[in-house]
Amino acid sequence: MPGNQLIIDADGHILEPVDMWDKYLEDKYRARGIKIKRDDNGMEILEYDGKPAQMIRPGVLHTVGGMGRKAEELKPSPERTYVNSAPFGSMDMKERLTLLDREGIDKAILYPTIGLLWEAEVEDAELSQAYCRAYNRWIADFCRDSGGRLIPIAHLSMADVPAACAELDRAVKDGCKGAFVAPFNHQRKAHGHPDFDPLFAKFQELDVPYGIHPTFEPTTLASRRFQGLGTSIWYHQVTACYGAQIAFTTLFSFGVFDKFPKLKVVVLESGAGWIGYWVDRMDALYEVPLNRPPLKNYPSHYIRTQCWISADPDERALAGLSKFIGADRFFWASDFPHLDHGREYMHELKGLLAEMPADAAAKLAGQNVAGLYKL
Amino acid sequence: MPSKEIVVDADGHILEPPDLWEKYLEEKYQPRSIKVVTNDKGLECLQYDGKSSQMAQPGFLAALGGMGKEQDQLRPAAERTYVGCAPFGSMDAKERVELLDKENLAKAVLYPTLGILWEAEVEDVELSQAYCRAYNRWIADFCRPYSDRLIPIAHLSLGDPQAAAIELERAVKDGCRGAFVAPFTITHKPHGHPDHDPVFAMCEKLDVPFAIHPTFEPKGLNRARFHGMERMPLLGVMASQILQQPLSTFFQYGVFDKFPKLRVVILESGSSWLGFWMDRMDEGYETWIGGTIPLKHKPSEYVRKQVWISGDPDEQATAYVIDYVGRDRFFWASDFPHPDHGGKYLDALERMVKPMSPESRRAIVGQNVLDCYKL
Numbered sequence: 008m009p010g011n012q013l014i015i016d017a018d019g020h021i022l023e024p025v026d027m028w029d030k031y032l033e034d035k036y037r038a039r040g041i042k043i044k045r046d047d048n049g050m051e052i053l054e055y056d057g058k059p060a061q062m063i064r065p066g067v068l069h070t071v072g073g074m075g076r077k078a079e080e081l082k083p084s085p086e087r088t089y090v091n092s093a094p095f096g097s098m099d100m101k102e103r104l105t106l107l108d109r110e111g112i113d114k115a116i117l118y119p120t121i122g123l124l125w126e127a128e129v130e131d132a133e134l135s136q137a138y139c140r141a142y143n144r145w146i147a148d149f150c151r152d153s154g155g156r157l158i159p160i161a162h163l164s165m166a167d168v169p170a171a172c173a174e175l176d177r178a179v180k181d182g183c184k185g186a187f188v189a190p191f192n193h194q195r196k197a198h199g200h201p202d203f204d205p206l207f208a209k210f211q212e213l214d215v216p217y218g219i220h221p222t223f224e225p226t227t228l229a230s231r232r233f234q235g236l237g238t239s240i241w242y243h244q245v246t247a248c249y250g251a252q253i254a255f256t257t258l259f260s261f262g263v264f265d266k267f268p269k270l271k272v273v274v275l276e277s278g279a280g281w282i283g284y285w286v287d288r289m290d291a292l293y294e295v296p297l298n299r300p301p302l303k304n305y306p307s308h309y310i311r312t313q314c315w316i317s318a319d320p321d322e323r324a325l326a327g328l329s330k331f332i333g334a335d336r337f338f339w340a341s342d343f344p345h346l347d348h349g350r351e352y353m354h355e356l357k358g359l360l361a362e363m364p365a366d367a368a369a370k371l372a373g374q375n376v377a378g379l380y381k382l
Numbered sequence: 383m384p385s386k387e388i389v390v391d392a393d394g395h396i397l398e399p400p401d402l403w404e405k406y407l408e409e410k411y412q413p414r415s416i417k418v419v420t421n422d423k424g425l426e427c428l429q430y431d432g433k434s435s436q437m438a439q440p441g442f443l444a445a446l447g448g449m450g451k452e453q454d455q456l457r458p459a460a461e462r463t464y465v466g467c468a469p470f471g472s473m474d475a476k477e478r479v480e481l482l483d484k485e486n487l488a489k490a491v492l493y494p495t496l497g498i499l500w501e502a503e504v505e506d507v508e509l510s511q512a513y514c515r516a517y518n519r520w521i522a523d524f525c526r527p528y529s530d531r532l533i534p535i536a537h538l539s540l541g542d543p544q545a546a547a548i549e550l551e552r553a554v555k556d557g558c559r560g561a562f563v564a565p566f567t568i569t570h571k572p573h574g575h576p577d578h579d580p581v582f583a584m585c586e587k588l589d590v591p592f593a594i595h596p597t598f599e600p601k602g603l604n605r606a607r608f609h610g611m612e613r614m615p616l617l618g619v620m621a622s623q624i625l626q627q628p629l630s631t632f633f634q635y636g637v638f639d640k641f642p643k644l645r646v647v648i649l650e651s652g653s654s655w656l657g658f659w660m661d662r663m664d665e666g667y668e669t670w671i672g673g674t675i676p677l678k679h680k681p682s683e684y685v686r687k688q689v690w691i692s693g694d695p696d697e698q699a700t701a702y703v704i705d706y707v708g709r710d711r712f713f714w715a716s717d718f719p720h721p722d723h724g725g726k727y728l729d730a731l732e733r734m735v736k737p738m739s740p741e742s743r744r745a746i747v748g749q750n751v752l753d754c755y756k757l
Contacts, residue, residue, distance in 0.1 A: 076670065077670055078670040078673050078674075081670060190607075191607060195607065195608050195609045196608060196609065197608040197609075197610065197611070197614065227606065228606050228607050229606075230603060230604055230606075230627065231570075231602055231603055231606065232565075232566055232570070232603045232604065232627055232628075233567075233570055233571070233572040233627070233631065234570040234571070235570075235571065235572060235575065236572060236631070236634065239634050239674070239675075240671050240674050241633075241634060241666045241667070241671050241672065241674050241675045242630055242631065242634045244666040244671055245626075245630055245659075245662050245663055245666050246623070246626065246627060246630065248662070249620075249623050250607065252620075252623070253607050253608075253611075253617070253620065254607075256616055256617060256619055256620075257608065257614060257617075259615075259616050260614040260615045260616050260617065278658055278661070278662055279658075280655070280657055280658025280659075280661055280662075280703075281622065281655050281658045283654045283655075283697075283698075283699025283700075283702065283703065284622055284652045284653075284654040284655040284658075284697065284699055285619055286699065287652070287654065287694070287696060287697040287698055287699050288618070288619045288621070288622075288652055288694070288697075289616050289619050290696075291694060291696050291723070291724065292615070292616050292618050292619060293616070294724055295721070295722060295723070295724065296451075296452050296453035296456065297453060297456065297721065297722070298613070298615045299615060300615035300616050301615075306616065319661070319662075319665060321661060321664070321665050321668075322658065322661045322662075323657070323661055323706060324657030324658050324660070324661050324703050324706050324707070326706070327657075327702040327703050327705065327706055328654075328657075328699060328702050328703060330702055331698060331699050331701075331702040332699075346669075346670070347666075347669065347671070348665070348669065349665070349668055349669050
């Protein structure tokens with residue numbers, strides 16, 4: 008990688024401090040905050056609104072920062088905690104900058120960790136908004152003195168649209184450079200649904216990107232195709248891209264891009280190599296007379312003008328594909344420090360960039376993110 | 383298409399005669415046959431086991447041969463019938479060969495039409511086996527006079543794997559060159575589950591490919607995320623997900639190590655995503671998560687030896703990933719005469735292969751099908 012190339016991690020994570028919600032939640036909600044406690048066996052558990060989280064088992068919270076670790080280091084244990092297992096750079100702003108320096112990364116766009124877990128289990132729309140506000144205030148503070156190298160992104164919850172609009176407005180004024188939503192909502196209302204138009208309008212008005220980032224999801228949304236794969240981690244890992252793919256597609260189903268021609272949409276942590284197929288197939292379906300979407304142009308037109316997609320750096324299929332889709336559309340992301348991706352992301356990124364023409368490589372490495380988020 | 387290249391349609395369809403099951407079902411099951419009946423509004427309905435199909439709406443059958451027609455020609459109407467609307471070559475073997483001649487196609491691998499509708503609604507495992515046997519006897523007879531041009535493929539139902547294995551053996555002796563199953567199973571057992579080993583063992587013994595072809599599906603298998611997804615435009619793009627799920631279970635259960643000569647074919651769900659899926663499966667395999675699946679090698683290594691995929695000819699992205707995935711892996715298919723793909727498949731194929739090397743063109747337009755099916 009040339010030393011002068013701009014390198015930006017489009018999707019890194021921080022581990023929120025354990026007392027973050029206690030400190031940043033409004034008084035009224037403090038008692039209902041997100042807390043880390045211990046169960047009778049001494050295992051850490053996560054608590055939302057006074058109830059233990061069901062989807063993260065006792066003693067496994069320490070694994071969320073487990074990138075690069077071996078299976079035996081990821082077992083439930085009372086000795087291993089969320090904080091004492093947090094790797095260098097995952098909880099402290101200055102450490103993160105040091106880590107970026109060490110790896111030759113200029114900037115990182117930051118997303119939460121616990122913030123990706125709770126929404127699946129918290130159905131109270133008002134409390135969800137409060138949790139989001141707390142995180143958003145904190146992440147803006149966390150990044151504030153990073154010299155513009157750590158980029159805060161707000162978390163929005165879709166259950167209360169006016170509240171989400173107001174919070175986006177507030178968070179962006181406070182320093183956030185965009186926002187993300189989960190690939191689901193408890194009302195099971197498609198992302199492209201007109202009820203969310205005020206939110207898209209707000210993104211357009213503020214001129215910040217709308218991201219879709221995978222999260223824990225209610226188990227009722229899981230594919231019911233097969234039984235017996237409940238504990239098949241690898242299977243769930245490979246299919247974890249589906250939620251974002253579907254949520255993203257509904258933006259086309261409802262014609263969102265014509266209504267909001269300056270809306271900018273980012274798909275995160277779901278791979279990127281599917282987008283070629285997606286373009287071809289959506290364009291083909293657009294031509295089939297049955298059930299045409301309300302779009303003035305082919306879906307590929309909007310993908311090539313209003314959408315960006317963040318790749319895993321080990322996606323070798325991307326080198327060829329970016330020639331087809333256009334080199335302007337792709338980011339890369341580390342997913343640091345999460346356990347579901349490997350630690351060798353810089354090595355993988357170098358390998359991927361080496362297979363691309365220099366200008367396309369420079370765009371993927373950092374120029375596209377810098378351009379979109381105006382960094 | 384230059385005439386020197388052997389062009390093979392890897393997935394064409396026939397419209398079964400409406401009395402197929404009455405003629406070919408064993409006597410015991412005759413009263414429970416698949417039937418085309420007319421309702422009191424004069425619209426054709428499909429009936430399984432004495433009950434009207436819930437998924438095939440009245441009047442829908444006439445649209446099944448509607449490739450290339452406009453929406454107003456596909457609407458239900460009493461004057462439009464399944465047989466009356468069947469295009470040239472969709473119901474008659476001699477006509478189909480004439481159509482192949484006209485289009486300069488050497489061969490077509492044939493799949494059913496009604497046969498990919500009923501399985502979603504028939505939960506009786508014994509009856510499902512009987513329906514499959516009837517189709518398989520018929521398609522072998524249909525192709526017999528033109529066995530070098532029309533390639534019969536048996537339909538298997540995995541609800542009873544022992545019966546399916548026996549039926550595969552019978553059907554292959556009768557002329558079938560391979561088998562296909564639906565992307566779901568009535569038992570909800572994943573395709574790769576060891577209970578299905580007798581079928582894989584039989585495919586290996588008979589040296590024929592095992593294919594997965596999309597079908598109508600029981601409700602709620604995939605579209606639980608949002609309300610109204612059944613009618614949302616463009617969600618047909620989820621075909622890739624529907625086939626990736628069963629394919630991935632072959633890795634989850636280590637099927638390719640147990641059956642190193644098994645050949646798996648993925649049909650009618652796009653093809654350019656295969657590179658993405660290889661990257662994604664490998665990525666999971668290379669972290670600690672890989673230790674949870676019983677594989678001797680990286681998933682992509684099995685894909686490059688034991689998996690083939692049939693693309694839509696309007697997939698432009700395939701040309702950009704074919705060198706990465708391997709040119710030996712890809713087929714193309716017409717989907718004739720079904721209405722969910724466009725009618726100009728030969729023009730599309732020409733565009734698809736245009737950017738490819740001569741070796742890749744030769745492989746994808748026909749040679750790979752000949753090799754995989756040993757034709």
